[in-house]
Amino acid sequence: MKAAKLAPTACNYQPFKIWVMKSEPAKNALKEVTNYTFGAPVFFVVGVSKEQAWTRKFDQATFAHVDGAIVGTHMMLEIAQLGLGTTWVGSFDAPRLQTKFPQMKEYDLIAIFPTGYPADNAKPAGTHTLSKEDEELIEVL
Numbered sequence: 449m450k451a452a453k454l455a456p457t458a459c460n461y462q463p464f465k466i467w468v469m470k471s472e473p474a475k476n477a478l479k480e481v482t483n484y485t486f487g488a489p490v491f492f493v494v495g496v497s498k499e500q501a502w503t504r505k506f507d508q509a510t511f512a513h514v515d516g517a518i519v520g521t522h523m524m525l526e527i528a529q530l531g532l533g534t535t536w537v538g539s540f541d542a543p544r545l546q547t548k549f550p551q552m553k554e555y556d557l558i559a560i561f562p563t564g565y566p567a568d569n570a571k572p573a574g575t576h577t578l579s580k581e582d583e584e585l586i587e588v589l
């Protein structure tokens with residue numbers, strides 16, 4: 449949580465909320481909304497609020513999801529630093545989760561982080577080593 453709170457956000461508006469899902473009812477609710485639970489003993493759900501976030505005046509772009517991505521990345525790095533493992537899970541039924549936990553309705557739910565000690569035989573996803581060519585990803589102007 450300290451690493452999450454240290455994350456920079458636009459204008460320091462901190463438009464995020466983290467729910468620590470560690471009770472059995474909370475964890476069972478997550479199992480109903482995603483297949484990606486990985487047997488983890490604790491989960492973090494991250495939500496962001498467009499209303500609380502900074503908006504760029506030139507094009508009205510909201511930076512809520514940008515801020516949330518930085519917060520989530522900070523959390524992932526700290527989780528790894530602690531010798532734990534996680535995966536960013538974006539594939540879940542967010543509306544259903546919000547029905548189960550009405551306090552989440554004010555937020556866009558951007559991530560679930562199943563967190564625990566990795567199994568001895570844990571290995572990276574098949575896509576881990578795939579990378580587009582530099583020319584496709586980077587343009588020097």
Ligand SMILES: Cc1cc2nc3c(=O)[nH]c(=O)nc-3n(C[C@H](O)[C@H](O)[C@H](O)COP(=O)(O)O)c2cc1C
Pocket residue numbers: 484535536537538539540572573575576577
């Ligand atoms: C925004 C985002 C959403 C993701 N959602 C899922 C998911 O729902 N389930 C899952 O197993 N992995 C998910 N991943 C993990 C990616 O599939 C994984 O990071 C990618 O394949 C690259 O592998 P690597 O992280 O080992 O480099 C997600 C990653 C990101 C960044």
